[in-house]
Amino acid sequence: MRHTSLLSNRPADEPVSHCIFYPGSKEVLTELPGFPQPLMHPATPTFRVATFPGKGMGLVSTRALKMGDLILTERPLIAAPQAMPIYRPKNCTDQEHLQRGLAELERHLMIALQRMRPASTAAYLALANSCKKEGLIVGIFLTNGLELAGLWPGVQGVGGNYSAVCKDISRLNHSCSPNTSTSFDLASLSYRLYAVRDIVAGEELTYQYTNVEVPASERRQVLKGYDFVCACAACKDAPASDVRRYHPSFRRSPLPRAHRNIVFRRRSCRQMPRTHCADRGGGFGTHHIARQSHSGVDVRAHLPLRCQRSE
Numbered sequence: 001m002r003h004t005s006l007l008s009n010r011p012a013d014e015p016v017s018h019c020i021f022y023p024g025s026k027e028v029l030t031e032l033p034g035f036p037q038p039l040m041h042p043a044t045p046t047f048r049v050a051t052f053p054g055k056g057m058g059l060v061s062t063r064a065l066k067m068g069d070l071i072l073t074e075r076p077l078i079a080a081p082q083a084m085p086i087y088r089p090k091n092c093t094d095q096e097h098l099q100r101g102l103a104e105l106e107r108h109l110m111i112a113l114q115r116m117r118p119a120s121t122a123a124y125l126a127l128a129n130s131c132k133k134e135g136l137i138v139g140i141f142l143t144n145g146l147e148l149a150g151l152w153p154g155v156q157g158v159g160g161n162y163s164a165v166c167k168d169i170s171r172l173n174h175s176c177s178p179n180t181s182t183s184f185d186l187a188s189l190s191y192r193l194y195a196v197r198d199i200v201a202g203e204e205l206t207y208q209y210t211n212v213e214v215p216a217s218e219r220r221q222v223l224k225g226y227d228f229v230c231a232c233a234a235c236k237d238a239p240a241s242d243v244r245r246y247h248p249s250f251r252r253s254p255l256p257r258a259h260r261n262i263v264f265r266r267r268s269c270r271q272m273p274r275t276h277c278a279d280r281g282g283g284f285g286t287h288h289i290a291r292q293s294h295s296g297v298d299v300r301a302h303l304p305l306r307c308q309r310s311e
């Protein structure tokens with residue numbers, strides 16, 4: 001593993017990302033023409049951090065937004081592999097292998113936090129940890145990680161082999177009918193958060209942590225890993241909502257053509273301990289990475305807007 005502070009040679013007010021990379025990933029970025037491109041921000045502020053009863057902190061819109069509007073652009077504080085490549089002795093159980101992987105991840109994250117700018121370290125440590133069984137540092141990483149694909153040399157498409165934590169985007173709370181989605185721009189090393197429907201001023205900005213096309217009971221299982229029970233309208237009226245979610249109109253996108261490259265991404269790594277290592281055999285992380293390859297999908301097939309309006 002290589003630790004790299006990307007763009008640390010920039011002015012002090014420019015965001016720096018601390019990256020824990022496999023060999024070759026940094027070169028994927030530095031060989032991009034014009035890397036690093038400047039960050040593209042919205043013309044006027046769009047959000048603030050607020051507290052939501054029963055959810056902790058989250059983001060709220062400070063002005064009306066139109067579907068497709070850019071809400072914010074952000075470089076991650078830290079990016080690291082979703083699964084650490086560690087040796088697995090013959091008699092090692094899944095659980096032991098998982099714990100060793102997490103301990104190794106924690107060790108690398110500690111190094112990262114020590115090397116980061118103090119303000120970035122403080123911002124990371126201020127994030128939520130819903131994964132209390134693990135150490136604080138790794139717990140924050142598992143709670144707040146977003147998928148970061150496209151940096152694994154030789155892997156095309158949305159491999160999702162890295163996970164990244166951001167100061168603001170990681171504050172988004174979950175909804176099964178989310179009003180935002182992200183894309184990741186490699187050339188500027190930044191996430192872009194977009195509105196996927198019209199949003200009124202003062203509305204909470206929400207994001208999907210899991211596949212929202214599956215029935216509520218399946219979503220509930222995944223969300224258990226984040227230590228909350230979703231109380232959105234779709235979950236409250238699950239039988240009716242499940243029926244609507246199977247309807248073909250659920251998959252039809254009303255996004256204008258210009259915005260159809262927006263990609264829905266889910267939270268990246270929270271399922272890693274529970275679904276892979278607890279439920280399946282095999283090498284640490286393999287199944288998880290396979291799952292993530294389904295998570296960056298064309299928004300055309302996934303915008304649940306018609307249903308959102310009726311839910």
Ligand SMILES: C[S@@+](CC[C@H](N)C(=O)[O-])C[C@H]1O[C@@H](n2cnc3c(N)ncnc32)[C@H](O)[C@@H]1O
Nearest residue numbers: 055056057128130143144171172173174226228
């Ligand atoms: C990535 S953090 C989101 C920001 C977090 N609320 C905070 O205070 O920083 C994920 C955690 O937020 C909380 N959360 C997210 N969405 C929620 C929801 N719809 N209902 C209740 N809690 C939620 C859960 O504790 C979850 O583990």
